Amino acid sequence: MSSSVSEQLLSFRVGVECFAIPASAVQEVIRRPAMVRVPHAPAPLVGLGNLRGTILSVVSLAALMERKGGADGQRVIVLGGADGVALLVDDVSALISDEQTRGSGRIARKIDVPGLLARNFVAPQARSHRVAQGQAVVDTSASAVSQLILLGFTIGEQLFALPVDQIDEVIRLPDSIALLPQSDDAVVGTAGHRGALLPILSLRHLLMLPGTDRDVVPRIVIARIGRHRVGLIVDAVNTIARVDEGAVDLIPAVLARGAGEARIKAICRLDGGRRLISVLDAGQLLRDDIIAQLAEAQSEEQIMVEADKAAADSEQFLIFRIGEDMFGLPVTAVSEVVRMPESLGTLPRAPAFIEGIMNLRGQAIPVIDQRRRFDAPADANIRRRVIIVSLADMQAGFVVDGVSDVVRVRRDSLQPAPDLGDGAVRIFDRVAMIGAEQRMILLVEPRELLDRAERDLLDAMNAGDAPSAP
Template sequence: MNSPHPESGLAGSVEGAAGAGGQAISASQYVTFEAGDEVFAVAMAPVQEIIRVPDVVRVPLSPPTLDGLANLRGKVLPIVSLRRALGFADRAADDASRAVVIDLGQPIGFVVDRVASVVGVDASKIEDVGSISGTVNAELLSGLIKDIGGHAMVMVLNFEKLIAQEFAQIAAIGRRSSEGHSPGTASTVQALDTSPDDDELQLVSFDVAGQEYAITIEDVQEIVQVPEQIIQVPHAQAHVLGVMTLRNRLLPLVALRRMFVLAEQDANEQSRIVVLGIGGASVGVVVDKVNEVLRVARRDVQAMPSLLAQDESMSDVSEICRLEAGKRLVSIICTTKLFRHSVIKEALNAVNDDSQSTAEDHAHEHSGEDGRRADDDEQVVVFRLGSEEFGVPIDSVQEIVRVPDLLTHVPKAPASVEGVINLRGTVLPVLDLRRRLGLAAIARNDGQRIVVFLIRGVRTGFIVDAVAEVLKVPRRAIEAAPQLSDEQSTLLARMANLEKQKRMLQLIDPAYLLAAGDLQHVAELAA
């Protein structure tokens, strides 16, 4: 997503004239612009700047006039279609289109067809709007200017009323602030019960050359995509791919295919790096694809048979997990044993020799990368719905499983419920997150996953298009999302604005995933 930049010329003069809060400009200066077949004006005082129409992240549960959210120099900026807000036919932005950034308590960018000019208007030339009849609701106008800037008639838009009409939440920000409430925050109704039972293991499973392996989730720091550039380490063993930069630190990378003496395969869009940590050290292991986050009963886990344990290629595998009545075997890798492996040691030493001193290692052990404390990050599971990325706290996720070929549909179940599945002997109600967020449905496909939460005592699964990664997000990059509707301001109250990566993650509060009316019905299905 590209960060928008102010226009030169006209927009630059607008930004310079407006100054800080518009205090230095004359009250009679107006910016004129076109939308539809009409010409409008706005007093320049609330105009912060005029920018090219930026790329946006689309927000579910928001008013239909909202195109999405953009990144304006590190700040989240709502982008609104003025055409749709005024009831004109929609059209795609072109080279002449601009976003006029208006600040009336919170900056909002209004997309217009073309910005015309900045004009000076004598107060005596502004007429009342009572006599206006036409395509625009007169209640959204504050005046009428005749014979100005080469136009016979220019309507002065009242953006305060327009915002109040389209965004009741934004219009209420000032009132809430004056009452001592902090805008854009949402309190969790009830903490989600996410701690695994004593008789369960929580595992991240992945494939390497067609074989399924897993690592306990507490040893997984994050899961990221394979970068385009990997820095080679001279004279390293063949198993060491090199190092990558991960948030201002060097992370050594090891190919599990090579470690396990398996056939080579180039990285593709499904390949992932599972970042493992132990004792302050971190290493990334490259796997073919990440499958699921599993909760398995300890009774389904058994120690590696002694005969196999003596095999050097299996020395890092400590246990075998038997699922689906023994039809599915998952090899559990012991991270402690893995870090004792000579290849892992060499990878860590290569990074230390190349860029880090022992003193820096101790600092990282206590502070995390780039000098931050470990608790300065929030670990989130990132998933996709269409082209947009969403995140949930990793502690809220019970597990992530494949979508079965068949979901059992329940008669008279709420419309939001897709069906139920048998998850290790228990009934799991499954909802489509697209439908929950008011997005268009898509056909079932192999990339979809069910993310399982425990919401107020009810274990519930939500279908997502794809699970992308597990990511550590600096808390300083997390901010309150603009309040666009009552439901959005609770369910999607926060955003992670990763400006350097040109990404925005909409953070979901899982406590609000079940609407109040659905909770009882879903609980009955689960029972």
């Protein structure tokens, strides 16, 4: 005569129905976390959540079982295993025995979660790009080698720039800045940033520019000046430009007589010389006495080692917004950021997501509306931007609702995005955990995005759904 031990099950509620799964399959139960939406993900995927640095794919059990509602559940059942899958339910009840799921006394119905997931999600496919290694996509063509990537920002009515490789990130002005008594007028104070004190300086004062009455929301450009990381206050960050070195003219020494002018290294000509940017010399931004003040807190050798290590162990991303969602692109894949032209040329037989053609310094660039592709609502009141993405011989402009920051993210804060096996979501290859609050940002794989745009265009034309040429 044999005996068996009844299996324990975790019961929970979805709507008015009660279900149960083996307790051995459950890692833990948590409250509903903050989540980021994944555009064009399978319908049951509510979003991605962050559980102590681990990315969770939060799936609505109601949607898996084709029940109405279910997206407003407040409890999340984290399943065991390496897939990081969690179930969104309305409430978790109690532990019950297997017998309580059978017969007339049944209080909950036992369900097969692996089977439900397999029916609703396509089996993951191997990725062609080197996502797992976290390697940035870099354009190594001959044209890219002779180009300079600049971050442009304004102070008053003037446009300045610093090379991107001298910048760590761009952040909002901290809520709290500790003032430094008896310091130089250019030194605003210090603020905590990533576990260290960041000196905050006024670039307007360093350049000896007059004040402004404009109502601005300033940004801080964190630059590596010599052996120091310094936050420079600017009025606005408004462009990333990839320019040929031939379009950059050094300032003759005779013209750099004033203290402010001496900090300008070159003049960059954009749009055929119609727009000029003053390129700053980061090594000459700070006077020796200010550098001496910064060196008091930390030895130069320690500062240099930490700065080099931070640059080697991190990647830079341009953060942009579409609707209410934030995404990131590797800075190495961005040619420049420009304002949306008032009018675009038409492209015969183009699918709906291509708005038209823009003329960028004599080159025809297809402009793709990311709001339609990312399933975001349109907003006519937003002053949109175009991110020009260039890889090898492919180039396209992607319309976004706004460009907010440039951030440097440590590689140990980058994780592979959950592979949902759906072509529409494979444009997101990684997830970045940003800041002390571990804010999640979906990172776009640029080559997948451009490849997909080309496939969409060819498919639409071959199907005959595109409009005829006028």
